[in-house]
Each structure stands twice: as C-alpha cells, then as structure tokens.
Amino acid sequence: GIQVEQSPPDLILQEGANSTLRCNFSDSVNNLQWFHQNPWGQLINLFYIPSGTKQNGRLSATTVATERYSLLYISSSQTTDSGVYFCAVVSLSWNAGGTSYGKLTFGQGTILTVHP
Amino acid sequence: EAGVVQSPRYKIIEKKQPVAFWCNPISGHNTLYWYRQNLGQGPELLIRYENEEAVDDSQLPKDRFSAERLKGVDSTLKIQPAELGDSAVYLCASSLASGSVNEQFFGPGTRLTVL
Structure with a gap:
C-alpha cells in the first residue's frame, strides 16, 4: 500500500515563530488532507488539497502531486497551535466486489509544541 | 451544522468484557468510516460503509469485532470479547457519497481502556 x-x-x-511541516507519499494520490489533532483528541480539518496552494489565516498548504509531497506552513505560531498534525492521502482502492473508492492513509504525524 | 457525534467519549472495561461504540454521521453523508488510532500513530481504517452496506471490512478483526449501520445512518461498532491490545481511540468519520474526492470529517472519538 x-x-x-x-x-x-x-x-x-x-510563540510567534514560523514553521514548515512536510508530508511525502510513495505513489500517486487522488487527494490529500491535513488535520490538526488537538490535545482532546479531536481531528480538525485544516486543508483538503490535491494540488496547488491554499491559505486559511495563519496557515497555508501546498501540494505538488507530481513530486509526491505536501507542505503545511504555520506562521506566527500560537500556543493553541500545539497538538499533532496529520497528513492523510486519498488513494483509489478496490473492494472484493470490484468497486473503487477512496482510501485515506495517514502519516505518523508531527507533534508540535508551542511555548509562550 | 452538527458534526460527527460519538458516544461514549471514554470507556474502561476489563478484558473479556464486551463493549460497543455509537456514531451518528453528519446529516446527508452516505459514507461512514470506523478507524482505530493507537497511541502515537495515525488512524487506521477498520471498516467503511456506503449507506447500509459494508463495502470494505478487510481490516476489521472479524473474530471479535462487528459493526452495523442499520437504515444507513447511525452505526455501532462492537468488540466481544475485548483484549488488552484493543485499548485505543476509536474514531468515526463521514463523507458525502462514495468516491475519492470527498473530504472526510471525524468525530471526537471514544477512548477505550481495557484492563
């Protein structure tokens, strides 16, 4: 897989520093999601980004599908940014009946700690 | 709009006991997933439903795990009997109809501790 x-x-x-998190994947993917898992365990959707660049406030993400990587940028970090950041890629899989569907495979995560 | 709802949030049981987790997906989402997240790792898919049909249960340990999604809305994941190694967070997610382009949204999870 x-x-x-x-x-x-x-x-x-x-607090206030910038950072870049990287996600590499081994094969072509149909889509990619970035999540933030907060200290209470909730997975929060950050970006849904198969290619190109998107920005949301202090966060932005870039996916270069042809080179099989994605980057998450966090600017002016805050203590509330602490937690685990997961990259998850969507690849096509087939069930026993031959129907294709998107399968989400997660990375191991980056643990971010922001000190005041 | 309400997100994915899961209950209970925490469960502590002794080994060999049964346990069940409940999930209510986002309204209108036909696809429902159950994931297991072990400590320090990313979530891993256990089973995926399209409406009431389990279309991928290849990663579900069928000797002790079972799931159902009656009427294609709520879902229940059951473990019987539980083992020490089942301690983990069980996450439910949902997305719009099938296909590789649909964003998944996760519930808060159920943290299971097996003693």
Missing part, C-alpha cells in the same frame, strides 16, 4: 511519511516527528517552537 501507499506509504506516507511526515517530518519532522517533533517540533518545539516559541
């Missing part, structure tokens, strides 16, 4: 690797595994920042 497809492999998803995230780096760095851990990141510690001072």
Whole structure:
C-alpha cells in the first residue's frame, strides 16, 4: 500500500515563530488532507488539497502531486497551535466486489509544541 | 451544522468484557468510516460503509469485532470479547457519497481502556 511519511516527528517552537511541516507519499494520490489533532483528541480539518496552494489565516498548504509531497506552513505560531498534525492521502482502492473508492492513509504525524 | 457525534467519549472495561461504540454521521453523508488510532500513530481504517452496506471490512478483526449501520445512518461498532491490545481511540468519520474526492470529517472519538 501507499506509504506516507511526515517530518519532522517533533517540533518545539516559541510563540510567534514560523514553521514548515512536510508530508511525502510513495505513489500517486487522488487527494490529500491535513488535520490538526488537538490535545482532546479531536481531528480538525485544516486543508483538503490535491494540488496547488491554499491559505486559511495563519496557515497555508501546498501540494505538488507530481513530486509526491505536501507542505503545511504555520506562521506566527500560537500556543493553541500545539497538538499533532496529520497528513492523510486519498488513494483509489478496490473492494472484493470490484468497486473503487477512496482510501485515506495517514502519516505518523508531527507533534508540535508551542511555548509562550 | 452538527458534526460527527460519538458516544461514549471514554470507556474502561476489563478484558473479556464486551463493549460497543455509537456514531451518528453528519446529516446527508452516505459514507461512514470506523478507524482505530493507537497511541502515537495515525488512524487506521477498520471498516467503511456506503449507506447500509459494508463495502470494505478487510481490516476489521472479524473474530471479535462487528459493526452495523442499520437504515444507513447511525452505526455501532462492537468488540466481544475485548483484549488488552484493543485499548485505543476509536474514531468515526463521514463523507458525502462514495468516491475519492470527498473530504472526510471525524468525530471526537471514544477512548477505550481495557484492563
């Protein structure tokens, strides 16, 4: 199956710093999602980005599907940004009946800690 | 609009006991997923439903795990009997109809501890 690797595994920042998280994947994908898992365990959708660049406030993401990677940028980090950031790729799979569907495969995550 | 709802949020049981988790997806979402997340790892798919049909249960340990989605809305995931290694967070997600382009949305999860 497809492999998803995230780096760095851990990141510690001072409030106000910028950071870049990377997601590499081993095969062609149909789509890609970035999530933030907060300290209470809730997975929050950040971006749904098969290619190109999207921005949402202090966060932005870029996916270069042809080179099989995606980047998540966090600017002016805040303590509330702490948590685990997951990249998940959507690849086509087939069930026993021959029907295709999108399968979400997660990376191992980047643990971000932002200190005040 | 309400998100994916799961209950209970936490469950502590002794090994060999049964346990069940409940999920209510986002209104209008036909596709429902159950994932298991072990500590320090990303979620892994257990089973996927299209309406009431389980279209992919290849990762579900069928000797002790079962799931159902009666009427194509709510779903229940059951473990019987539970083992120590089943301790994990069980996440439910939903998306619009099938296909690779539909964004998945997750519930808050049920944290299971098996003693």
